[in-house]
Amino acid sequence: xxxxxxxxxxxxxxxxxxxxxxNKRLITHIMNCGTAEDMMNKLxxxxxxxxxxxxxxxxxxxxxxxxxxxxxxxxYISEVENLAQRINSIKENSTKxxxxxxxxxxxxxxxxxxxxxxxxxxxxxxxxxxxxxCRLMGEETRKKKQKNEKDKxx
Numbered sequence: 001x002x003x004x005x006x007x008x009x010x011x012x013x014x015x016x017x018x019x020x021x022x023n024k025r026l027i028t029h030i031m032n033c034g035t036a037e038d039m040m041n042k043l044x045x046x047x048x049x050x051x052x053x054x055x056x057x058x059x060x061x062x063x064x065x066x067x068x069x070x071x072x073x074x075x076y077i078s079e080v081e082n083l084a085q086r087i088n089s090i091k092e093n094s095t096k097x098x099x100x101x102x103x104x105x106x107x108x109x110x111x112x113x114x115x116x117x118x119x120x121x122x123x124x125x126x127x128x129x130x131x132x133x134c135r136l137m138g139e140e141t142r143k144k145k146q147k148n149e150k151d152k153x154x
Contacts, residue, residue, distance in 0.1 A: 061083055065103070067108055
């Protein structure tokens with residue numbers, strides 16, 4: 001068998017493999033590709049666009065997210081951390097803890113301003129996401145207790 005025939009045979013096998021393993025929504029994009037290399041290039045082009053679009057959407061969500069008073073602090077922190085994790089899974093530059101901390105602090109409601117001031121006076125080495133989470137959850141518990149006591153006295 002000559003080299004060209006061997007190449008055609010191997011390329012055909014590669015095309016078959018790609019075609020049978022690719023997600024069904026992508027098949028129409030690669031049906032008219034002439035070689036396995038063309039198929040792979042097309043898939044890469046499509047998937048890079050999808051990832052880029054998803055990354056932009058997630059980053060936008062991260063910057064737009066805000067604390068909802070009906071949620072607990074721990075739910076809000078988890079939501080911010082989960083969004084950051086989703087960004088990290090597709091983004092080259094990870095969402096560092098300090099960015100998550102800044103996002104949480106800048107989106108807390110006004111009645112947390114004394115907490116934010118106290119946090120800002122905390123030693124830098126103590127300003128960790130874990131420490132912030134614990135302190136905010138404690139603060140939320142105190143605020144709920146104060147509210148309940150105030151409601152009982154009325």
